[in-house]
Amino acid sequence: MTVTDSSYDFIIIGAGSAGSVVANRLSTDARSSVLLIEAGGYDRNPLVRLPMLMGRLFNSGMYNWNYHTEPVPNLNGRSLYWPRGKVLGGSSTINGMIYVRGNRHDFDRWAQMGLSGWSYDDVLPAFLRSESHVQRSDAFHSQSGDLTVCRARGNNPLFDVFLEAGRQAGYPMTDDFNGRQQEGFGRFDFNIKDGKRWSAASAFLQPVRRRPNLSIATRALVRRLQITGDCVNGVEFVQGQTTRTVRAEREVILCAGTVNSPQILMLSGIGPAEDLRRHRIPVAMDLPGVGQNLQDHVDCVVAYECRQPVTLYKDLRADRLLASVARGLILGEGTATTFPYEAGAFLKTQPGLLAPDIQLTFMPALERTANLYLPNPFRRRPAEAVHGFSIRVGPLIPDSLGHIALRSPDPNDPPQIHPNYLGSEVDRKRLLSGIRIVRDVIGQPAFDRFRGRELHPGAELSTDEDLASWLKSAAMTTFHPVGTCKMGTDPMAVVDGRLRVRGLKGLRIADASVMPVITSGNTHAPTVMIGEQVSAFIQRGE
Numbered sequence: 001m002t003v004t005d006s007s008y009d010f011i012i013i014g015a016g017s018a019g020s021v022v023a024n025r026l027s028t029d030a031r032s033s034v035l036l037i038e039a040g041g042y043d044r045n046p047l048v049r050l051p052m053l054m055g056r057l058f059n060s061g062m063y064n065w066n067y068h069t070e071p072v073p074n075l076n077g078r079s080l081y082w083p084r085g086k087v088l089g090g091s092s093t094i095n096g097m098i099y100v101r102g103n104r105h106d107f108d109r110w111a112q113m114g115l116s117g118w119s120y121d122d123v124l125p126a127f128l129r130s131e132s133h134v135q136r137s138d139a140f141h142s143q144s145g146d147l148t149v150c151r152a153r154g155n156n157p158l159f160d161v162f163l164e165a166g167r168q169a170g171y172p173m174t175d176d177f178n179g180r181q182q183e184g185f186g187r188f189d190f191n192i193k194d195g196k197r198w199s200a201a202s203a204f205l206q207p208v209r210r211r212p213n214l215s216i217a218t219r220a221l222v223r224r225l226q227i228t229g230d231c232v233n234g235v236e237f238v239q240g241q242t243t244r245t246v247r248a249e250r251e252v253i254l255c256a257g258t259v260n261s262p263q264i265l266m267l268s269g270i271g272p273a274e275d276l277r278r279h280r281i282p283v284a285m286d287l288p289g290v291g292q293n294l295q296d297h298v299d300c301v302v303a304y305e306c307r308q309p310v311t312l313y314k315d316l317r318a319d320r321l322l323a324s325v326a327r328g329l330i331l332g333e334g335t336a337t338t339f340p341y342e343a344g345a346f347l348k349t350q351p352g353l354l355a356p357d358i359q360l361t362f363m364p365a366l367e368r369t370a371n372l373y374l375p376n377p378f379r380r381r382p383a384e385a386v387h388g389f390s391i392r393v394g395p396l397i398p399d400s401l402g403h404i405a406l407r408s409p410d411p412n413d414p415p416q417i418h419p420n421y422l423g424s425e426v427d428r429k430r431l432l433s434g435i436r437i438v439r440d441v442i443g444q445p446a447f448d449r450f451r452g453r454e455l456h457p458g459a460e461l462s463t464d465e466d467l468a469s470w471l472k473s474a475a476m477t478t479f480h481p482v483g484t485c486k487m488g489t490d491p492m493a494v495v496d497g498r499l500r501v502r503g504l505k506g507l508r509i510a511d512a513s514v515m516p517v518i519t520s521g522n523t524h525a526p527t528v529m530i531g532e533q534v535s536a537f538i539q540r541g542e
Contacts, residue, residue: 016090021531299394305452
């Protein structure tokens, strides 16, 4: 839609996992006018709905900012692809749909950092407020929210083999990664409804988009925030060929994500003063933490040939995939309505840890065969190895911190992304421990009928030195960037515990960028929770 009004009570920038929630919740008060600004458009392509096509969606560039990192020193100078959602629903429209809230200790750690209201017991009600679980109903789950969550739907026999191998290796089992115990082997829950992707836009925007007090501006690129003195009171954006300025009578809530939220702040003169002056941007507020504290989950793929023809390869062949897509679109059934990484584990690399420090995700296919993500360097994979299985493994709480910086003062230029993957020896050692755990699990009797050659990294790479060298060419992102506008009480904090930007009135940030420390697992669910939290803060006048 085209914006016609000149002012609104609330202006929300970004219609992603948090912004969609905020727009829904604030517009429940018919006395308040709400404008939601989104740089992308509507997710009208029907193929977006099918979970199995997630990887092809990632690689197509559709609904995507198509970011790339700067060369990563510890990854042989490689530049990694960083897909971020540019569409209603944000990255929840193109992600893997895995619903993981994180570990209890994640949020208790936030509270211990001086952030009252963010302990696990504090945020659990916010998770429950948004959730509508199809099967689970207990103290940890709700069936009355907007965001549909369901158990894994796939029936490939290798999922059960993987879980049994974990049990044989001596690890606990867990039925619910979001329940009483995260640690152990189990199956993930998903944001899938009736066989279709259930994004933040599907859950929170589609049901309320006709509310008379809610306006949604799509294909609108924010240029800067309007600031008078110490008060943010409007937004300047470009829609089509027209530059518009709208006034916020009460608040602006920035929900543009870990990359775009710090970019918009810096374009507006809010950030590290020295960097802003370098780009000749007038300094409105010197906040050195803007763009810093970048965290992401890095991982690698350990892959094996499968000796039995039971993998997803048979379902992903072109002749069968087309039929599966048609069945999924029409009936909401079949392989295309499942996500192939359905089983996984949260494990401790050493005894005595308070919480798991690595995550495994298991797929009964080779990643390159499934074309789920970018091709991986299976440099020793023989052409005939079409049946196989893959395990992604990576640290949950990275020690390495990166940053995001402006490339130029032009909002059309993508910012510089410096993720600093494996910049810490702690991360490298933890990832090596994870690889050895995977090898131990796959070596259990449960896999004896299925286990073929280790294709990636290859059994011949056995020493820490060999594996560390291999990681430089094989490690990758799991697409969970957070932390670049962190909340806290220290000098590098950008927002306080109520997500208000320090030193400014009328501006809050609510997205994954405010996490002071990344959560243990996929980050969509906690980002939805952050949207619930900020909405409650505003409604309570906090």
